[in-house]
Amino acid sequence: MKKAVTALMAAGALVALAACGGGDSGSGDPAPGEKVTLKFQSLAFQKSTVAATKKIVADWNAAHPDIQVEYVQGSWDSVHDQLVTQFQGGTAPDIIHDESADITGFANQGYLADLSEYLSQETKDAVPQGVWDTVKTGDGKIVAAPTLLQSYVVFGNSAALKQAGISATGDSLSWDQLAADAKKLTANGKYGLGWGLKSPTATVLNLGMNFDAAFFEGSGRDAKAKIGDAELEVPKRIHAMAYTDKSIDPTSLTQSGSDVLPGFFGGKYSMVVAGNYTAQQMAEQAPKGFEWEVLPPLKGSTEAQAANPQTLSVPAEGKHIKQAAQFIDYFMQADNLAAVGQGDWLIPTTQAARDAIAKATGGKNGWEQTLASGTELTKAPFQSVENYPKWKDQIATPALQEFLANKIDLATLGQKLNDGWGQVNS
Numbered sequence: 001m002k003k004a005v006t007a008l009m010a011a012g013a014l015v016a017l018a019a020c021g022g023g024d025s026g027s028g029d030p031a032p033g034e035k036v037t038l039k040f041q042s043l044a045f046q047k048s049t050v051a052a053t054k055k056i057v058a059d060w061n062a063a064h065p066d067i068q069v070e071y072v073q074g075s076w077d078s079v080h081d082q083l084v085t086q087f088q089g090g091t092a093p094d095i096i097h098d099e100s101a102d103i104t105g106f107a108n109q110g111y112l113a114d115l116s117e118y119l120s121q122e123t124k125d126a127v128p129q130g131v132w133d134t135v136k137t138g139d140g141k142i143v144a145a146p147t148l149l150q151s152y153v154v155f156g157n158s159a160a161l162k163q164a165g166i167s168a169t170g171d172s173l174s175w176d177q178l179a180a181d182a183k184k185l186t187a188n189g190k191y192g193l194g195w196g197l198k199s200p201t202a203t204v205l206n207l208g209m210n211f212d213a214a215f216f217e218g219s220g221r222d223a224k225a226k227i228g229d230a231e232l233e234v235p236k237r238i239h240a241m242a243y244t245d246k247s248i249d250p251t252s253l254t255q256s257g258s259d260v261l262p263g264f265f266g267g268k269y270s271m272v273v274a275g276n277y278t279a280q281q282m283a284e285q286a287p288k289g290f291e292w293e294v295l296p297p298l299k300g301s302t303e304a305q306a307a308n309p310q311t312l313s314v315p316a317e318g319k320h321i322k323q324a325a326q327f328i329d330y331f332m333q334a335d336n337l338a339a340v341g342q343g344d345w346l347i348p349t350t351q352a353a354r355d356a357i358a359k360a361t362g363g364k365n366g367w368e369q370t371l372a373s374g375t376e377l378t379k380a381p382f383q384s385v386e387n388y389p390k391w392k393d394q395i396a397t398p399a400l401q402e403f404l405a406n407k408i409d410l411a412t413l414g415q416k417l418n419d420g421w422g423q424v425n426s
Helices: 001-019 047-063 079-089 098-108 119-128 129-135 159-165 177-186 200-213 229-243 248-252 259-266 278-284 321-331 334-346 350-362 367-376 389-404 410-424
Strands: 035-042 069-075 097-098 150-156 191-194 216-217 223-227 269-275 293-294 312-314
Touching: 035 047, 035 321, 047 069, 047 321, 069 321, 069 334, 069 367, 079 097, 079 098, 097 321, 098 312, 119 150, 119 269, 119 321, 129 259, 150 159, 150 216, 150 278, 150 350, 150 367, 159 269, 159 293, 159 367, 177 229, 191 248, 200 229, 200 389, 223 410, 229 248, 229 410, 259 269, 259 278, 278 293, 312 350, 321 334, 334 350, 350 367, 389 410
Parallel strands: 035 069, 035 097, 191 269
Antiparallel strands: 097 312, 150 269, 150 293, 216 223
16 A cells, blocks of 8 residues: 555656656755755665775766765665665665666566656757667656667686687587587586576576567566566576586586685686676686686577666656756766776776776686677666566566476476466466
8 A cells, every 4th residue: 555655656756857847956955055855776786886986976966066975885686676675665766777688677667767857958869769669668768878788798718718729719608518518628527617696586587588488478466477488598597407417516506696606717617608897806806817708698599688787767756856967967878887887897888988898808717708798788678677676586586496406497496486376467
């Protein structure tokens, strides 16, 4: 009930904003001489990105004495539940860091401000339309600015690949070739592949687009689950490598992406599949003399992966929407976006920021392949589904964990994914 009341309050706030012209006095412009302080909850967690984000905040504060930004540290592990509580209690930060798949439900419930009239044309022109589509509601409102993109890539131990005669060249790496390489590298108690799939849903859904997997038809609460051969192709291939080829270390399947790195550095396996942000941890943690590389993007029938960008949004009930959007515009400037992208080893959503990273790195240490993998990122159906976070946490993750632990078969996995949608979306 409280949530419904708050939603109505949020809707009322939106009506009030619209009545005031949608961007001036209705946005809470301060009185002359009044200082505004904005809380910015950042989910940056890697040292380099936290430092880059704090520098952006410090530079902004130095240049804008009347609009100060207060950095607040958040966590990816708890952001969804925290935002639910904050929105219900009217205590959400002025600038919210999250990802597009997670904010869909909040946007549909009226908790997020429409930034269409607040963001600058420069910011709007810098981001491709396909990426903007991931942060728009069905009626065309922009509820966030997309900042950084993640793709899933294959990292290889350069010495092990060379010793096995595996050459990681070309524009793409087929799933069949990945399986063949992993099998070739499996010998003498060592595995070809380690794959941290403790939380497997995002990996499966993103890479599923390699095989045109959709998982959902429709949008919002009217969406229906769609689980067929295409949707089960990625888990089927991972399972086959783990239990038929025995080329994936089965222990790694229960670990996080970070947990498998010691085994990779120690030679327990020669390749790992992970989000490209893992490169930053490799750069920081790899032992002296250990050489790693990023292989070309994975390809099934396509190289497509889901574009699920990190986002910056503003609560609809916020008192200073205009000023918060001004800071977001500043954050989106090429040098700033390049700094956080390079720090997190993620792909900026603007070409100008990508060019800045390419120039700064010379494409070395996997940056050429990482930036190339961003060209095939596109909106996925699950990003328009309101109860996707529920389905992910309550249905898909435990079902995929059971399948990858070899406790249920592929047909049972498909049934659980399909039937579970009805349970969480009723």
